[in-house]
Amino acid sequence: MEASTALSRIGLAGLAVMGQNLALNIAEKGFPISVYNRTTSKVDETVDRAHNEGNLPLFGQYNPRDFVLSIQRPRSVIILVKAGLPVDQTIAALSDHLEPGDAIIDGGNEWYENTERRIEQASERGLLYLGMGVSGGEDGARHGPSLMPGGSFQAYSNVQDILKKVAAQVDDGPCVTYIGEGGSGNFVKMVHNGIEYGDMQLISEAYDVLKHVGGLSNSELADIFSEWNRGELESFLIEISADIFKVKDEHGDGELVDKILDKTGMKGTGKWTVQQAAELSIVAPTIAASLDCRYLSGLKDERESAAEVLKEAGMTDSVGSVRSGIDKKKLIEDVRQALYASKICSYAQGMNLLRAKSLEKGWNLNFGELARIWKGGCIIRAVFLDRIKKAYQRNPNLASLLVDPEFAREMVQRQAAWRRVVGLAISAGISTPGMCASLAYFDTYRRARLPANLVQAQRDLFGAHTYERVDRQGSYHTEWTKLARSADAGVGIFN
Secondary structure, three states: OOOOOOOEEEEOOOOOOHHHHHHHHHHHHOOOEEEEEHHHHHHHHHHHHHOOOOOOOEEOOOOOOHHHHHEOOOOOOOOOOOOHHHHHHHHHHHHOOOOOOOOEEEEEOHHHHHHHHHHHHHOOOOEEEEEEEEEEEHHHHHHHHEEEEEEEEEHHHHHHHHHHHHHEOOOOOOOEOOOOOOHHHHHHHHHHHHHHHHHHHHHHHHHHHHHHHOOOOOOHHHHHHHHHOOOOOHHHHHHHHHHHHHOEOOOOOOOOHOOOOOOOOOOOOOHHHHHHHHOOOOOOOOHHHHHHHHHOOHHHHHHHHHHHHEEEHHOOOOOHHHHOOHHOOOOOHHHHHHHHHHHHHHHHHHHHHHHHHHHHHHOOOOOHHHHHHHHOOOOOOEEEHHHHHHHHHHHOOOOHHHHHHHHHHHHHHHHHHHHHHHHHHHHOOOHHHHHHHHHHHHHHHHHHOOOOOHHHHHHHHOOOOOOEEEOOOOOOOOOOOHHHHHHHHHHHOOO
């Protein structure tokens, strides 16, 4: 639309595809919106799209002052620019024209401490600030994302009617909620992305086992994933995987998936998740394994060289011997169960990290509500998130999803299939680091006694770190080497 004398309800600065799509979504829901971008062609492009997609109430502005002044007070401005310095630069350009009581909403994948710094800086000028995680990719932004706003509750209250209309809609409401204070919204989105890393890795391992051990074609894989998407594994990532297997290569024979270079990119949120887990002493091996696999995938030349060197050293392909005698139908069902059990571990690790951070920061996160807003719009949306929501409703202080009675029963029912898949993959030389990490996590967590007693004894021997005993109170230190030598001298170790 042409510039209007009436003021817009909200503004959005940063018109890359995500920004354009979110602005069009807001306009389509009936909220007049002003848009701005430093590169003016992006403003024109967005205005054209608004006209072509239904004459939507979207108004282009070409400088920060006109942009800010075109929005009704108290102003709410969403910024969707690259994380880091560009956010600070955009805030600086807009702040000159904003007034006390106005709000800035950063919708990028920002490091949560940057958001907390900006909240302080904004408050010094009387401005409100929200760091809002936005998940769902380009399509979600246009048609209904999952939104995770954290920071100023007043800033959220000013726009919650807009956010609730714009967000994905599921059976129990819109996929948005006020997350908490400070950088909680960004932190929750970061962990969402960490879980997403784990999910994608586990699905790729299921594909690898079915393709190489089961000998299944892409056409068969498409059918299997489509069938899985009608059951307990129903999710966005399973659905799109089925679609990927169907796409033919327009430049040659076969399917496009087989022509894609096996190097996975990343933008940093998975790394942040693993770093935060380490900082808080939270176990997240499935997510860490997925990050390691992305790093290993980047070593394409090294991997090709290693394959040659080890082949010359006598390494043989054991897939063929494992594949003979495989019951495909049983393998498919086992892999389905292994994938489900592994995914529960990935989500459990993510939720445990959120709980630890919530306690450290006093955010009072509602884990059932987080699972609910992830049911639609976002990349990890899955039918079993409704059951995660119910698990936390049953017990808000749940130590782990693994000990929720329903999930515990499911893990036990699936563990035999899980072990068969991991064992089969190991025998075939097919790496399944995500599934292995998940199974090791499950087995370690369920054991009442671990071999950590020996590790602690070693620490006490070389570093006098002391140890506790199972049969009496207090801390102890033992002169292990002296006692061992005297024992040797006294009786002889092999007598």
